[in-house]
Amino acid sequence: MSGPGEVTLELDDIQRGILSPRPTPYAATYLAFRVDDPAHGRELMRRASAVVTSAADSASPLGETWVSVAVTSTCLAALGVPRSSLDTFAWEFRQGMAARAKALGDVGESSPENWEAPLGNPEVHVVITAVAPDPLLLETAVDRARPAYDNLPGVTAIWRQDCYALPTETEHFGYRDGVSHPAVEGSGIPGSNQLEVPLKAGEFILGYPDELGGTQTPLPDALGRNGSYAAFRKLHQRVAEFRRYLKDNSTDPSDEELIAAKIMGRWRSGAPLALAPRCDDPALGADPHRRNTFLYQRDDPAGFNTPGGCHIRRVNPRDTSVAGEVRLHRMIRRGAVYGPPLADGVLEDDGSDRGLMFAFIGAHLGRQFEFVQSEWINDSIFFGGGDAKDPVAGSADGTTGYTIPRRPLRRRLAPLPRFVVTRGGEYCFLPSLSALRWLGDLRD
Incomplete structure (x- = not known):
């Protein structure tokens, strides 16, 4: 239920994958398609409107299982959306992620010419995502999506990425993942930080007022309203190199875990340094009601507990005094592991491709x-850290070290190599269920 002054979201028209946290554990599959025949592409949209799960369907008969459909700018053009309508979409979306690579720090090894085909190419038109609590139910979700694209020779499947989440909720570097997510006004879904006021719906759903009081809606309203944008990223993780860096910069195993926590901002259990600054607290890390309820500015403005340059303080500075308004840069993040884990204790790469498939969701x-990505992950001016980059996800080049604030003397670690390499990505639009039908009804 919406509280006083809150907007009422049309949940039955919004894709569930935009707002709903994923189940724990879960499995997921990303399927990419190319549209060669506009009529068949439009039929795919029409069929998809019948299989996509809405945000109102919070108690699916299949459990925490749903299907989402996203489209690229080239897809909208291929389906016959008029140029006058395309021009009202976000210009970053119209350019595509590959064209924005330099601004995102996707250079060198991470540049688009090194991406996994067909990611970043104009032939990626539709991305269907299926999510379920386990691999068996995932196949049920994929089967649910199959009628949308079966027997359409003008629609070609060109890529698939299977993902999963471990029962431990950790990713390949060993940290508990999926800890933080914002509350969205009118969604009825609580955020993970009880100290954070719910964000305006327009920060995540097009057609509603945002934090600045404005409303962003691509035209016509029937196409844009109740939709959202997603930035999909395939990120390869260099797990052996990350482990070696921790080992080489530490004095013993306990110091190794401390450095790992200072780099991330949380212990690997999920317990934040803000609440457990001296040693890990696994019980805290496992408690979704406590592990993310904290702020920085009042108790730790200088970053002696949670360094200003650590990963979680960069991507969400919370109440920290930084340039700009933090609430204007909040996103919904969805991460899923792909590839086999590297065996515990192994310090040499085994040649397997492993990493994270990320979806960043927002209206802006x-x-x-x-x-x-550009100002907080790949720069540090916003907190006075110069040109240092995010120690986990930044585009490091092996020239800049990592500094841990400490009394009486700060601790400086060796220059950081690049631990995460971009293997591809797409900017997509997540249409509402009625917009999928609208796309299906387009004519040449």
């Missing part, structure tokens, strides 16, 4: 995803 690609 520029001031949400792109701002955080």
Whole structure:
């Protein structure tokens, strides 16, 4: 239920994958398609409107299982959306992620010419995502999506990425993942930080007032309203190199875990340094009601507990005094592991591809995803850290070390190599269920 002054979201028209946290554990599959025949592409949209799960369907008969459909700018053009309508979409979306690579720090090894085909190419038109609590139910979800694209020779499947989440909720570097998510006004879904006031719906859903009081809606309203944008990223993780860095910069195993916590901002259990500054607290890390309820500015403005340059303080500075308004840059993040884990204790790469498939969801690609990526992850001016980059996800080049604030002397670690390499990505639009039908009804 919405509280006083809150908007009422049309949940039955919004894709569930935009607002709903994923189940724990879960499995997921990303399927990419190319549209060769506009009529068949439009039929795919019409069929998809019948299989996509809405945000109102919080108690699906299949459990925490749902299907989402996203489209690229080239897809909208291929389906016959008029140029006058395309021009009202976010310009970053219209350019595509590959064209924005330099601004995102996707250079060198992470540049688009090194991406996994067909990611970043104009032939990626539709991305269907299926999510379920386990692999068996995932196949049920994929089967549910199959009628949308079966027997359409003008629609070709061109890529698939299977993902999963471990029962431990950790990713390949060993940290508990999926800890933080914002509350969205009118969604009925609580945020993970009880100290954070719910964000305006327009920060995540097009057609509603945002934090600045404005409303962003691509035209016509039937196409844009109740939709959102997603930035999909395939990120390869260099797990052996990350482990070696921790080992080489530490004095013993306990110091190794401390450095790991200072780099991330949380112990690997999920317990934040803000609440457990001296040693890990696994019980806290496992408690979703406590592990993310904290702020920085009042108790730790200098970063002696949670360094200003650590990963979680960069991507969400919370109440920290930084340039700009933090609430304008909040996103919904969805992460899923792909590839086999590297065996515990192994310090040499085994040649397997492993990493994370990320989806960053919001109504403002520029001031949400792109701002955080360029200004907070790949720069440090906002907190006085110079040109240092995020120690986990930044585009490090092996020339800048990592500094841990400490009394009486700060601790400086060796220059950081690049631990995460971009293997591909797409900017997509998540249409409402009625917009999928609208796309299905387009004519040449």
